[in-house]
Amino acid sequence: MIAGFKRVIALGAATAALTAGVAFSSVGVAEAAPSHTVVTAAHVGKERCHVVKGYWTKTWHKATRDRHGRVHPGYWTKTWHKARKVCERH
Numbered sequence: 001m002i003a004g005f006k007r008v009i010a011l012g013a014a015t016a017a018l019t020a021g022v023a024f025s026s027v028g029v030a031e032a033a034p035s036h037t038v039v040t041a042a043h044v045g046k047e048r049c050h051v052v053k054g055y056w057t058k059t060w061h062k063a064t065r066d067r068h069g070r071v072h073p074g075y076w077t078k079t080w081h082k083a084r085k086v087c088e089r090h
Contacts, residue, residue, distance in 0.1 A: 049087040056080055 056078050063074045 047087045047089050049085055052084055052086050054081060054083040 059077050059079050061075050061077065064072050066072060
């Protein structure tokens with residue numbers, strides 16, 4: 001009787017913990033979702049703001065040696081820089 005009662009309490013506590021975890025994790029995921037919009041330029045106070053568009057840059061990676069002494073040649077990669085809002089205070 002007492003063992004059954006303890007099992008029911010443990011099962012209820014585990015269910016409540018899982019339910020709370022699902023609720024908090026869904027809120028965290030919603031807040032962590034990236035925003036794909038860029039805030040337009042705004043003139044607030046004495047700041048001058050403008051939007052810098054996203055752009056690609058080419059990055060050179062030097063030649064390297066691995067642990068066996070073999071030389072791996074250098075190579076180029078493209079790196080994307082996201083759009084952002086830049087404000088300058090005057």
